[in-house]
Amino acid sequence: MNLSVEKIGKTGLTLLLAITAFVFWNNYYPAHLLYHEQYQLFLFDGAYLWERLSVPEGFADYIAEFLTQFYYHPWMGALILSFLLTAIQLLCWALVKKFGTLYIYYPLSFIPVFVLWHYLADENAMLSLAVAILIVLIAGNLYFLIKNTRLRLIYALGCIPVLYWLAGTIVYVFIGWVVLSILIEAYRTRTYFSPLFCSLGLIAWGILIPLVTAYFLQYPLLRLLRGLEYYRFPEVFPNIIYAIGLLLVLIPVVSSLFPLWNKRIGVIIEVVLVACWGYNYVKSGCDFSKEESMKYDWMVREKQWNEIIRMAESKTPTSPYSVTCLNLALGMTGQMGDRMFEFYQNGTEGLLAKYQRDFTSPLPTSEAFYYLGMINTAQRFTFEAMEAIPNFRKSTRCFKRLAETNLINGQYQVAAKYLHALSKTLFYKDWAEETLGYLGNEKKINAHPEWGWLRKARYTEDFLFSDREMDMMLGLLYQHNYQNKLAFEYLLAYVMQQRDIDKFMRYYPLGAHSDYDHIPKHYQELLVYVWTQTHNSWKGMPWSIYPDVMRDIMDFAKIFSTQSNAREYLKQRYGQTYWNYLLLN
Template sequence: MSPIKNKVKFTLTPNIITLSAFIVFSYMLLAEKNGYMLRWYDEMSLFLPNRLFFDSFMNYPGGILRYIGAFLTQFMYYPWLGVTILVALWIFMSWVIKRTFSLDGSAYPLTLIAPLLMIATIVQLDEAWLSLNTPGYLFSNTLGFTLSTAALLAYRSIGNPMLRAVTGVIIVATYPLFGFFALLAGVICIACETVTITLSRRYQGITAIVVTIAAIIAVPQLYFRYMPGTTVDNNCLYVKGLPELMMKGWDMYLWIPLITTSLLLVILAATQKLIGDKFKSSKGVNYFTIACVVLTALYGYSAGQKSEQLRATVLMLYHIDHNRWDNVVNVMSRVKEQPDYNMTLLNNTALIKLGGGANSTIKPRNTPDGNPRKNESFTMTAFVQVPVNYHLGKTNQSYRWAMEHSVKYGKRVYFLKYMVKCALLNDDFKLAKRYNDLLMSTMFHRNWAEHYNRYIENPELMKQSQEFMSIPKLLPAD
């Protein structure tokens, strides 16, 4: 007789369908629709594998999350790879939320709301990425909220009230590493403990609530006063670790998914004990939770609707970086919206490089492109003026714009590349080597740096370069 084989039967449950739909949505919205923007996010960031770079993060609350996020941002060089890492983190985030808040059955779709809000934090960035001095932003929020949720899972596993009180203080005491997310974890633990006391009428947990509240108030102040080497001021001390967004009206749209996710986790912690098995098996609840997920997905999709002008500008600059001037003109010709100042400037530069002349007058004007950071026009100007001035031979102006932006908002790969090329054209090979060595230490821009290192070591090769020979020689007073 042949042995009986037990076949594992795969069942396509509603939860698997919901999770699969989330994965497909993530890839379509990020990798497919906005892949070139993710590639641009990599260009406008920098990760250096050295101790000095690491130490610069450790002087800031939540620095370890930003450091890990900055490392992972490198993989956006290949958007599909970067998105795969993000999706894996979001699936893990969903699993942690499910385990922590026992969201089974009809309540399962609620586990995907936080990951969907994390998608919104990415697709809504647009021009704000130029002036957002928060390395690792694309990943740090996901890591932070996941850790906050996991902290409650660890807190609830402790039965002794006094040990829970100690655990609450320890969780909040990780503020130097995790910043706001350590404080949020403390608030979540307090919410859970409060509901437990109310329902059980056992008041041993009051000690844990009191000491955790005291820790939330005291730890950031102690960090500010006594932490050596910190670069933090006392302004908004309790939200340090969140992105460096402005607390003003035109940045509130960037705060919405972060605030909503924080409130969601607190609400889930406060209502977990109230959600019974009957609630989780209700069809009405299932419809409600699915509706919440669909509405959140629609919000994320609408947040990612970028103006055609911004899309065209990013694509035109991408082609300029690769000296594909015909493609720059083609992008301009396909745009249906009225071209803005930046697009016209780039198109005219391309026409000049192709041997013609500008076919339209450049008139700076305010355009209804939806960019809420209207007072940050400097950043977009630097982004465009650096390549334009470089290719028109105004290397001093190009270098100045790149340097000013780097000083104000931190070093970016995009600007370092132009600083290398400007230094080469100015025969400052020591300076070119200094910037190029930074790029040599990166994971995916090393090939670019090795290519231009040939010109640093042997400047005569520049005479054989079509790119360098196409740059007009202007007087030093450019």
């Protein structure tokens, strides 16, 4: 294989990695990027930088957060990840070469990258690990550039605490390279005492630093020895991180032992093997059902109601998280009463889910409460979601919503606090500065299409929130302002989801206060169901029901009451009706 072919081949493979990574994150996994972006609040602020730098790994974390803010535009996030993965592969190869590995083993430098990629597909894997790996690879390559043995040792000794502080426990990878290179050299020169002494000293030095740190920082020793910010959950340290570390240490050494064999076939086999394994391994790390849920959530953030419905039409969502988003979209577009049961429903949890102490599930529900006008509850769910972020970060999304709820509630100084913070961000700055202009300006707020309306919709009579009396609270909300059609639709949807027909019949007449031009289809389905339970004919029925609905209920009732094995048939034919939810689910 001549030089140019080798170069073209290597460049081609690396380029392929870069393009594949970009396409993957941009086209197949963008919602994960948006998910990450919302759970941090990167501030261009000296105090923020100092807070990060005051703990080990803080620098990598700071850089990672800086980069993560660009996930606001997924294409930027995809570009960043593509660049990071590519840079890691190239630096990994540069280091592998230092151990004397033959160029035909170039594809092996992709292995740690694929493992890292698999790891990053986890929604709780933080970018700080990738940044930390990049830092340690740079430090490792610099180490091998130093030719003088003594200088190398001094560099390594100095690098270990610095790397620990900047990049965290990934420093052990650096120690691994240094120790192995010393031992290989010792084996070659048959001089053991000094290299062994140095190796043990370096390892001890690497362990000592976290031990000393534990006396100054309030973290459990185990976390200081494992890493603080590589994963969102502090108690969790996925084994894959150990695997990445081991691969980074071992690949250079092990690959240096591989012989030179049939170049062309060998390389082709290697490329095929690594690529196939890489594809499958990365795929096994992906969770596309979560990607779908995250996409729904993101579209709710962006108020893309029709997009949400279109997406559900092509594949009905099934998780309460996504169904909450879909139902909100149906409500916001006035289609809830007509179309809700066209889609899979999982009870009231898909409408207004009960509060769970986590950082994800309260957010779609908080969006629903917000648009309903239950401002205090929206504020609580948002605040709680933010406080539940396991790595104690704040959230751009939550800060934005908290600024809005406080603004609507007239708590201007609290709103100003959140807005001042958002003014120090890259992508929320303009919005924050514009919103600051609303504070204290009642006329301007009241004229705002969203905030002004929500002020009219929110409660004015106090009570204590009770999730066991959600229908009562929705009823009060609607009675407070009959223009709040969304509250009425949620009220009826809530009792329909509960299969509480009595309550539906009690609440239904309240709809007279709203400007319906027809009785929504699902209400018709329930009304005719009730009618047919007590009457033998349509005569005297007080509602305007579509003829096809009347026809369908008759057919449905006939089959349902006479055919005991017609469940599947009925589900197929009437799967998009309320009768299906009421009687067949």
